[in-house]
Structure formats: C-alpha cells, structure tokens
Amino acid sequence: MVWIPLLLVAGVVTAVACVRLCRASIAADGGSAAGAARGGELTLGEAAFLAGGPGRVTELTLVSMHRDRRLLLAHTGWATVVDGSDGGDELERAVLGAIGPGGQAPVTELRPAVAGTTCVRRIEEGLVERGLAVPAQGRREVAAGLRAVRGAFLLALALGAVAVPLVPEADRTRVVAGFALPLTASGLCLLMGRVESCPHGPWASHAGRGLLAGLSAEDPLTALATRGPAVLEPELRAALGTS
Structure with missing residues (x-):
C-alpha cells in the first residue's frame, strides 16, 4: 500500500x-x-485598459495619433512624430514625451515607457476604485x-x-x-x-467585463480597445510588433 x-x-x-x-x-x-x-460609461482608454492592460492603452493611443496624422507608424516598428504640438490629451502628451526630442523611437520601447506613466496609472486607479x-x-x-x-x-x-x-x-x-x-x-x-x-x-472584474461586453465594435478604435491589434490592417500590426 x-x-x-x-x-x-x-x-x-x-x-x-x-x-x-x-x-x-x-x-x-x-x-x-x-x-x-x-x-x-467607459472612455476608450478605460475600455482598452480593462481589455488589455497598460499595453493596450499605449497601442490605442499610438494608432489614434497615427490616424489623426500626429504620428507615423511605420511597418518597420518605428514611430515618427509628424505633429509635435502641445494639443491632445494626457496620453498623447505621454507618447510624445516618451519619443523625446529626436522625434523617432521604436514602438517596442514606447510601449513600456507609456504604460508606466502617471496618466495610465490614474486610469487603473479610477477603474479599481469603481470596482471595474x-x-x-x-x-x-x-x-x-x-x-x-x-x-x-x-x-x-x-x-x-x-x-x-x-x-x-x-x-x-x-x-x-x-x-x-x-x-x-x-x-x-x-x-x-x-x-x-x-x-x-x-x-x-466581472462588472468591468459586463461593461466591455456592452460596447459596440463598429468604431475601429473601439474595436482596437476591446479586441486588440488583431482588428488592424497588416501594416499597423507590423508597426506594433503584433503581426
């Protein structure tokens, strides 16, 4: 035995x-x-955090700036500043600050740099406080x-x-x-x-998942926030290093 x-x-x-x-x-x-x-209600940044964490928030911001022609995302994996004016929200300013005065930076370096900024931490803290x-x-x-x-x-x-x-x-x-x-x-x-x-x-959390499930993915940026880079065209997936 x-x-x-x-x-x-x-x-x-x-x-x-x-x-x-x-x-x-x-x-x-x-x-x-x-x-x-x-x-x-959820903002796009909050939806991105709930669905994919700080990295998804960074990806959403980069793609949003690319579509607004403030940033150029090349399939080589580099981000180039096109419009470096002080406009935009905190997340966009965090991206520009992470890129630095040279005006160019690889996306692989931007993702952790932006994910660790104060504005991303505030998004997390607000969502935790709301139980989401x-x-x-x-x-x-x-x-x-x-x-x-x-x-x-x-x-x-x-x-x-x-x-x-x-x-x-x-x-x-x-x-x-x-x-x-x-x-x-x-x-x-x-x-x-x-x-x-x-x-x-x-x-x-379960409550956060419930709010995410109620979001429509018809808008491209909402689809990116909730479903990730898989919804993007191949060139942008390559630029984000997710192809």
Whole structure:
C-alpha cells in the first residue's frame, strides 16, 4: 500500500492549491457588485485598459495619433512624430514625451515607457476604485494561485506515474482511479481560471467585463480597445510588433 501516502500527498497539495486559487479569485473580484452599481460609461482608454492592460492603452493611443496624422507608424516598428504640438490629451502628451526630442523611437520601447506613466496609472486607479478593474495585488495573488494549481497538477501526475509501477497489476486500476481525483480537481481549477481570464485577461472584474461586453465594435478604435491589434490592417500590426 505504498501508493496511499503518495496519493495523500497529491490530494493535500491539490486541495491547498485549489483553495488558494478560489480565495484569491473571490478576493480579487470583491468590488464587482459595487462596480456594477456605479460603473458608469467607459472612455476608450478605460475600455482598452480593462481589455488589455497598460499595453493596450499605449497601442490605442499610438494608432489614434497615427490616424489623426500626429504620428507615423511605420511597418518597420518605428514611430515618427509628424505633429509635435502641445494639443491632445494626457496620453498623447505621454507618447510624445516618451519619443523625446529626436522625434523617432521604436514602438517596442514606447510601449513600456507609456504604460508606466502617471496618466495610465490614474486610469487603473479610477477603474479599481469603481470596482471595474482587479487591483494589482489581486492579479498577483490570482497568478500565484494558478501557478500553485499547475504545480499541484504536475505533482499529482508525477506521483501517479511513480505509484502505478509499485503495485501489482491487479491493483493498478484502483491506483489510477485514486490519482484521477486530484488530477481532475486541479485540471478543472485551471480550466475555470482560463475561462475567467478570457477574452479580456486578468484586468477586468466581472462588472468591468459586463461593461466591455456592452460596447459596440463598429468604431475601429473601439474595436482596437476591446479586441486588440488583431482588428488592424497588416501594416499597423507590423508597426506594433503584433503581426
């Protein structure tokens, strides 16, 4: 009966990991009910953040400036300033500031530079306060929970592979059935975590996802904000490095 201690280890580790993930998910989405009541309308920048985080906000701003002929996005992956006047909103000024006085910069450098600016952080803070976005700490805890469940699944699989050859052939069906329990539990938790994060990733709470689902994608910029660069023409996808 040497396989029983192995099964107990797999079961305990799986139970702890699944409980950790469930608690993290519930805590991270605790503001959803309040957000549903006072969520209000979303700006394009807010929609972009909920759907794809700070990187999506940067992509939306770059494409918007390109379409307004303030910026040229080349298929080579470089952004060139066409109109460097002080007009535009905070995000556009953040892009121009990140490009710098040279008037050119690679998009791969602009994305993290703009994503870390104060105006993008204000968008996140406002959405979190309204219960529409998951706080950064909540995202980290959910990600850690998913890693723990993934580790528990692999551990149960490995222990099961070790246990099966240790028992007589007549008992192997029972051993496989025993290890199927932690494998099924951790597999279902991973599947639920993946379903919860699609299609908008870890940024939006349930209330935020509800508002995103109500947005029409007929406007090209709204489609970009909610669905990402996949809706763009090939040249712009290449410019953003997403082709």
